[in-house]
Amino acid sequence: MQITVNTPACVGAGQCVMAAGELFDQDDDGIVMLLEDSPDAAQQAGARRAASLCPARAIKIAE
Amino acid sequence: MDDAARIVIVGASVAGLTTAETLRAEGFAGSITLIGDETHAPYSRPPLSKHVLTGEWTPEQADLSDPIELAALNLTLIQGARATSLDIRGHTVTVGGEAISYDTLVIATGVAARRMAGTEGLAGVYSLRTLDDVVALRKELATAKRVVVIGAGVLGSEIAAATRKRGLEVALIGRTSELRLGQVGSHLSPLIAALHRENGVDLRLGFDVTEVIGEDHVSAIVLSDGTVIPADVVVAAIGSLPATEWVSDSGLELSDGIVCDSNGLAAPDVYAIGDVARWRDDLTAASTRAEHHLKATEQAQAVARLLVTGEESPAVVPFFWSELYGTKIQAYGRFPAVVPLTTIASEPGGARFVAASVQDGQVLGVVGWNMPRDFRLARADMVAAAEKPQSTQPELVGSETGSQHA
Ligand SMILES: Cc1cc2nc3c(=O)[nH]c(=O)nc-3n(C[C@H](O)[C@H](O)[C@H](O)COP(=O)(O)OP(=O)(O)OC[C@H]3O[C@@H](n4cnc5c(N)ncnc54)[C@H](O)[C@@H]3O)c2cc1C
Ligand code: SF4
Numbered sequence: 249m250q251i252t253v254n255t256p257a258c259v260g261a262g263q264c265v266m267a268a269g270e271l272f273d274q275d276d277d278g279i280v281m282l283l284e285d286s287p288d289a290a291q292q293a294g295a296r297r298a299a300s301l302c303p304a305r306a307i308k309i310a311e
Numbered sequence: 312m313d314d315a316a317r318i319v320i321v322g323a324s325v326a327g328l329t330t331a332e333t334l335r336a337e338g339f340a341g342s343i344t345l346i347g348d349e350t351h352a353p354y355s356r357p358p359l360s361k362h363v364l365t366g367e368w369t370p371e372q373a374d375l376s377d378p379i380e381l382a383a384l385n386l387t388l389i390q391g392a393r394a395t396s397l398d399i400r401g402h403t404v405t406v407g408g409e410a411i412s413y414d415t416l417v418i419a420t421g422v423a424a425r426r427m428a429g430t431e432g433l434a435g436v437y438s439l440r441t442l443d444d445v446v447a448l449r450k451e452l453a454t455a456k457r458v459v460v461i462g463a464g465v466l467g468s469e470i471a472a473a474t475r476k477r478g479l480e481v482a483l484i485g486r487t488s489e490l491r492l493g494q495v496g497s498h499l500s501p502l503i504a505a506l507h508r509e510n511g512v513d514l515r516l517g518f519d520v521t522e523v524i525g526e527d528h529v530s531a532i533v534l535s536d537g538t539v540i541p542a543d544v545v546v547a548a549i550g551s552l553p554a555t556e557w558v559s560d561s562g563l564e565l566s567d568g569i570v571c572d573s574n575g576l577a578a579p580d581v582y583a584i585g586d587v588a589r590w591r592d593d594l595t596a597a598s599t600r601a602e603h604h605l606k607a608t609e610q611a612q613a614v615a616r617l618l619v620t621g622e623e624s625p626a627v628v629p630f631f632w633s634e635l636y637g638t639k640i641q642a643y644g645r646f647p648a649v650v651p652l653t654t655i656a657s658e659p660g661g662a663r664f665v666a667a668s669v670q671d672g673q674v675l676g677v678v679g680w681n682m683p684r685d686f687r688l689a690r691a692d693m694v695a696a697a698e699k700p701q702s703t704q705p706e707l708v709g710s711e712t713g714s715q716h717a
Contacts, residue, residue, distance in 0.1 A: 257372070259357070260639050261632055262687035263605075266694075278639060278683020300333070300612065303357070303605050303632070305375060 249292050250310040251285050251299075257306040264302055268294030272307075280306060312415075312618055316341035319404060319411055321394045322419035322554075323347025325355060326585030326607040328375055330417050331384050333615035343386040344413075346406055348393040351442050352381065357604050359445045360466055361634055364473040366449065370442050394420075397561040399578045415618060418558070418569060418583040419611070422551035422602060427461070427523065435529035436545045439470060448546065452477060455543035459532050461520055462548030463487045465633050468503055470546050471512050472635045482513040482540050484520060484532070493631040494601065495642045495678050498652050498668075502680065503635065510636050513540075551602065553587045568600040574623055575614045584610040592626060605630045639683055643690045644668065644676030652678070656685040665689050 251271065260278025264271070271291055273281045287295050299307040312318075318334060320327045323345050331343050347353070354373040362368035381388070389406065396405040403410040424438035437448045452458070456479060460471045463485025471483040489497035490504055507514045515534065522533035523545060531541045553568040563577055564570040568589035575582040575590055585607035589600040606627050613624035632641045646652070646668045655677070657664035663682040667689065668675045674693045679686025 259632055259634070260683040261605075261630070261641065262683060262690070265687055266691060274684050274687065276684065278687075296336075300329075300336070301605070301608065303608065305355070 249287055249295065251282060251287065251295055252308045252310070253280050253282050254304075254306045254308070255279055257304045258302075259304045259306075261303050264298035264307055267298040267301055271295055272298060312339055312341060314340045316414045317344070317412065318342070318415045318417065318618070319344045319346065319413035320417045320419060321346050321404060322421055322585070322587070323349065323353050323388065323390065324419065324421055324585070324607075325353070325375060325604060326419035326421070326611045327417070328353040329608050329611035330419065330584065330615050331386050332376075333612045334619060335384050337616055337619035339615075339619050341414075343384070344389065344411065345386050346389045346392055346394055346404075346411075348391065349441060349443075350391040352376075352378070354442055355604070356440070357632075359442065360439055360469040360473060363442075363445050364439070364449065364470065365476045370446055373442065394557050397558045397563070397581075399562055399581060402580065414580065416581045417611075417614060418577070418581065418587060419585045419607075420554035420557070421586040421607075422553050425547075425550045425552055427520075427545070427547045427549065430523050430529075430545075430547075433523065433525050433529055434527055435525065435543065436523065436547065438547050438549075439466065440551070448544070451544050452479065456480060457542050458482070458544045458546065459484060459540055459542040460546045460548065461485075461532075462550075463490050463516065464548060464550070465492045465631075466548035468492070468507070468635055469633060470548055471507060472510070474546075475510050475512055475636075480513075481511075482515060482542075483507060484518055484534065484540075485514075485516040486519055488517040490516070492633065492640065493603070493642060494629050494644075494676070495631075495646045496648050498646055498648075498666075499640070499678070499680070506636055506638060515540075551586075553600070555587060566598075570598060573626065574617055575610055582614045584614055590627075594626060601629050603629055603631050638681050640678065640680055641683065641686050642676060642678040643686075644674070644693065646676045646678070650675070655689055656682065658682070667693075 258280045271284045299309050353375045358373045392406050394404045394406050424440040430436040458474045458479050458481050460483045475481050489500035519535040520532050524531045569577050569583035571577045571590045573591045573593045577583045586602045589598045591598045609627045630643045650668045652666040654666050665679045665685045667677045677689040
């Protein structure tokens with residue numbers, strides 16, 4: 249699995265960090281920071297959840 | 312759900328599309344028909360009044376998914392077609408005179424903007440709900456100088472901020488004496504008013520617009536105290552109406568939206584989600600309808616999961632965000648008007664803070680003002696506390712927000 253984030257679209261909602269804090273963080277303006285772009289098997293469900301809850305659809309996942 | 316099941320979704324915006332996506336993600340292999348009366352591919356509305364109106368984004372950047380993702384859903388997408396009636400017993404919806412049969416129907420028709428009465432046929436008067444609206448408005452703003460925005464809600468504020476950013480002269484008119492921000496109500500009104508004034512908006516609160524003047528094209532508006540404000544363009548953000556006229560004689564219970572149980576069920580095999588739906592909250596026994604992007608997403612996911620797995624989802628807590636002049640505002644939970652806000656984190660000067668609505672030691676809601684990370688932490692605390700009802704809430708040390716930052 250490969251995660252990419254579209255930071256210009258990010259609205260800083262923090263849904264991704266709530267869903268998978270080991271994969272995503274936010275900078276001081278709330279903009280998403282990708283901590284890990286190829287999550288291991290145990291983290292993939294969290295990654296999918298983060299992508300599905302991002303209101304800006306700024307997180308894309310390639311399986 | 313067996314593989315021969317037919318799920319029909321009416322309304323092809325964020326709630327409708329998310330339903331289809333979640334159905335597939337959960338493994339539903341039956342047929343999905345998604346019907347929408349707009350002609351664009353499904354798009355997101357929040358950017359319309361923010362980045363698209365300012366011109367920073369092209370309309371396409373608001374698309375919810377790309378053509379490849381859409382094709383992968385393997386659905387029948389009927390665009391530019393309006394559902395006109397529903398037969399609950401016969402399990403059909405009528406679209407363009409043709410009856411389409413369903414096993415399960417999901418209604419996601421959202422709301423339509425309320426139009427300014429008496430301005431039919433007058434050019435230069437807009438509302439902002441659809442991509443077509445924003446494209447037409449942008450075109451007119453390119454040559455306009457003076458804009459009047461009507462509406463004291465968050466949409467009016469966003470439109471005023473975006474048109475200011477384009478360098479236009481902007482007057483913002485509100486019937487109420489306070490500015491509202493989604494479920495936060497008017498708690499932040501002094502701060503939002505200050506933002507508008509600092510950014511050069513002519514803010515007029517507590518006035519009705521009694522007349523819109525113009526021959527073919529608007530030229531001015533008149534306020535209830537007689538003030539005439541010249542306008543090349545008027546944008547009305549004066550509320551919305553649930554899009555339920557097409558089901559008005561179906562037997563569905565309607566009361567400012569489609570009345571549903573706490574899983575979105577409105578009638579046998581009929582669900583409603585998103586802005587059009589009024590779900591019952593089992594906790595408070597009240598039914599609520601809110602116009603929030605994320606609520607539409609979460610209700611869509613909840614119904615799709617219920618249909619495929621039979622599992623119920625936890626109640627959706629309202630979450631809302633906005634951006635005004637670069638200030639990011641986020642709100643999670645509820646904010647009763649009678650409960651003053653308590654500041655729980657702030658930077659000196661008050662330019663960034665997080666405040667909470669606290670009643671009887673319980674945190675009902677948290678709102679962040681340009682402090683997204685602290686907001687998220689406060690929100691996580693609130694979620695954790697809600698999951699452990701027996702434990703005591705974290706002690707809140709703080710002061711009332713309104714006066715301090717006003
Ligand atoms: C300018 C703007 C800015 C916003 N900003 C924010 C924000 O910052 N944060 C936030 O949380 N929320 C925001 N919102 C609200 C958010 O966009 C809505 O909550 C969300 O769009 C609801 O999605 P929905 O799918 O339920 O309804 P809608 O998006 O309203 O979609 C309903 C769709 O159904 C179609 N339809 C209606 N009737 C029929 C019919 N009979 N047959 C076929 N199709 C039909 C409509 O044309 C529409 O395409 C904003 C809304 C607007 C307009
Ligand atoms: S959920 Fe989406 S919008 Fe929110 S911080 Fe993460 S990437 Fe940004």
